Amino acid sequence: MSASALVTALELAGLYVFATSGALLAIQKGFDVVGILMLAMLTALGGGILRDLIIGDTPPAAFTEVIYLIIPLVAAVVTFFAHPLVQRLAFTVLVFDAAGLGLFCVTGTLKALDFDLGPVQAVLLGITTAVGGGVMRDITARETPSLVRTDSELYAIPAAIGATLVACAHYTGLSTIVVATGAAILVFALRITAMLRHWRAPYARVRS
Amino acid sequence: MSASALVTALELAGLYVFATSGALLAIQKGFDVVGILMLAMLTALGGGILRDLIIGDTPPAAFTEVIYLIIPLVAAVVTFFAHPLVQRLAFTVLVFDAAGLGLFCVTGTLKALDFDLGPVQAVLLGITTAVGGGVMRDITARETPSLVRTDSELYAIPAAIGATLVACAHYTGLSTIVVATGAAILVFALRITAMLRHWRAPYARVRS
Amino acid sequence: MSASALVTALELAGLYVFATSGALLAIQKGFDVVGILMLAMLTALGGGILRDLIIGDTPPAAFTEVIYLIIPLVAAVVTFFAHPLVQRLAFTVLVFDAAGLGLFCVTGTLKALDFDLGPVQAVLLGITTAVGGGVMRDITARETPSLVRTDSELYAIPAAIGATLVACAHYTGLSTIVVATGAAILVFALRITAMLRHWRAPYARVRS
Known part of the structure; x- marks a missing residue:
């Protein structure tokens, strides 16, 4: 399996689990099948479309290859019929979600750099690619974005670290492929560790 | 009246009732006149702008001809002053809304095909054109999108059927104008029947 | 200080206070530091990006010069550490926010006219530039947009007046720079007066 085939396979797996998280939230909120499909597609594709x-x-990448639309559709249908099983696999879904996070923050940053955006802009768009769909999912489902809740484990911060590494490599002449691979793995590891150790982001204490 | 003049007239009528539904929701939620105008424009134009x-x-079609902005403005002003009357015409509004649904899912799909998007992508954008504004309306008004509620009658599914027919005609060489007209009428008829017979979309049962 | 340097300085000050209002709302809602950064950037940049x-x-102006991203980041960090002080300066923040409102509705309208949009479209985009970020802030924080609440003082209406004056000047051959400056000052004065006198927008009375 070539490196590029591996990236594609991981990317599709990432889209699948992002879509699954959208479909599960839709089911939990009591949405009908239209809502399940909508939330699955929005979660999987929203961040990349915005970037x-x-x-x-x-048209955005999500609209150039039909596979990018098919994967979330399949994830939504599978979750619709097998959601009790999918929910028992909750931790597995979170592991793949962490892989998606690592992968999309790296590919998003690389794409922005390819389009000649500056490093800060590319980092912001890398983070947006990875977390944007989840924020759209939560807003549409009328939930406080899990991204910003003080009781949720680090999610955007690992993505920010990974995106920053990729942008630094681009400007320092380090091998992009090596740094990108390392950054994706680091983001994955940080996210998994954050979940296991309940690492949370700081927040501002409001004096009452 | 030529066919193209008829389409334009129906399109403007569709925008008018979409805007009216936004203005009515804003009034019901106690928004001020700014909110009424904003929700009217968002509902009428949001789906097409996103497409x-x-x-x-x-710039999106909504910004190329000033009539596309004037119609929702007029609808908002009329609803502001005459909303008790407009509410008594609720069923009439729903009938025109169904006409808008049929029309916009067809024209949205055709436009996406014109821009060389694939059939699945075109269907998705056709549906987005027809239902996107309503979803934006409900999110802004902090309501669960009526599109995904299990107690609302079929809305996106008729649009999906119509958009699929149009995309199939495009690839099979059938007369686009005949299929498009038929599809729009079918969507309208399905939506009206769904309302009268309380047809609803399936949902996933959550075991408690 | 040249006129153009003054506009840039005011623009950056406007971004800073828009971002501060986003960061303050995030803190008030109990969001973590990621939420504070996200809401700060969305509030400051959302309207201009949409335009x-x-x-x-x-890429939108917000992504062409890195200073547009740095300013909201700094505002978020300052608010994170010094929010009790920032809250005591609430009125000062509102005064600068009014300056931002005046400035962005004028610059947004001018930019749309530069891109050959019609006068009505340019006015709508001028208003969007000035108020769009605040609406995105409130939707993300799950608040009824303060823009549309009947207990909030005039905000969009001064912006609409300012944008309309700028569009009229463009088409009547009046000096754009004089009218634009006057319009920005007028919007600022109207907004401040509306706050002091509790001027509110009309709303539709719902008979119960």
């Missing part, structure tokens, strides 16, 4: 609109790459 | 941003047709 | 996506100027 592509901002860098001006239209 | 045009995705296919890369900027 | 640029619609007129087709990608």
Whole structure:
């Protein structure tokens, strides 16, 4: 299996689990099958679509290859019929979600750099690619975005670290492929560790 | 009246009732006149703007002809002053809304096909054109999108059927104009029947 | 200090206070540091990004100069550490926010006119530039947009007046720079007066 085939396979697996998390939330909120499909697609594709609109790459990647639409559709249908089983696999879903997080923050940053955006902008778009769909999922489902809740484990911060490493490599001439691979693995490891150790982001104490 | 003049007239009528539904929800939620105008425009134009941003047709159609902005403005003003009357016409509004649903899912799909998007992508954008504004309306008003509620009658599914027919006609060489007209009428009829017979979309039972 | 340097300084001050209002709301809602950063950036940059996506100027201005991203980041960090002090300066924040409102509705309208949009479209985009970020802030924080609440003082209406004056000047051959400056000051004065006198927008009375 070539490196590029591996990236594609991981990317599709990432889309699948992102879509699954959207479908599960829709089921939990009592949405009908339309809501399950909508939340699955929004979660999987929302971040990347927003990134592509901002860098001006239209139609967004999600609309150029039909597989990007098929994967979330399949995830939604599978979750619809097998959601009790999917829920028992909750930890497995979170592990793949962490892989998706690592992968998408890296590929999002690389794409923004390819389109000649500056390093800070590319980091922001890398994070957006990885976490944007989840925020759209939560807003549509009328939940406080899990990304910003003080009782949720680190999610955006590992993505920010990974995106920053990739942007630094781009400007220092280090091998992009080596750093990108390392950054994706680091983000994955940080996210998994954050879940296991309940690492949380700081928040501002409001004096009452 | 030529066919194209008829389509334009129906399109403007569709925008008018979409905007009315936004204005009515804003009034019901106790929003001020700014909220009424905002929700009217968002409901009428949101789906088409999103479609045009995705296919890369900027500025979106809603910003090319001033009539597309004037119609929702007029609908908002009329609803502001005459909302008790408009509410008594609720069923009439729903009938025109069904016409808008049929029309916009067809024109949205055709536009996406014109921009060389694939059939699945075109169907998704056709549905987005027809239902996107309503979802934005409900999110802004902090309501669960009526599109996904299990107690609301079929809305997106008729649009999906219509959009699929149009995409199939495009690839099989059938007369686009005949199929498009038939599809729009079918969507309208399905939506009206769904309302009268309380047809609802399936949902996933959560075992408690 | 040249006129253009003054506009840039005011623009950055406007971004800073818009971002501060986002960070303060995030703290009030109990969001973590990720939420504080996200809401700060969304509030400051959301309206301008939406305008640029619609007129087709990608990447949006917010992504072309890194200072546009740095300012909201700094505002978020300062608010994170010094929010009790920032809250005591609430009125000062509102005064700068009014300055931002005046400035961004004028610059947003001018940019849309530059991109050859019609006058009504340019006015709508000018208002969007000024108020769009605040609406995105409130939706993400699951609040009824303060823009549409009947207990909030005039905000969009001064922006609409300012944007309309700028569009009229563009078409009547009046000096754009004089009218634009006057319009920004007028919007600022109207907003401050509305706050002091509790001017509110009309709303539709729902008979119960």
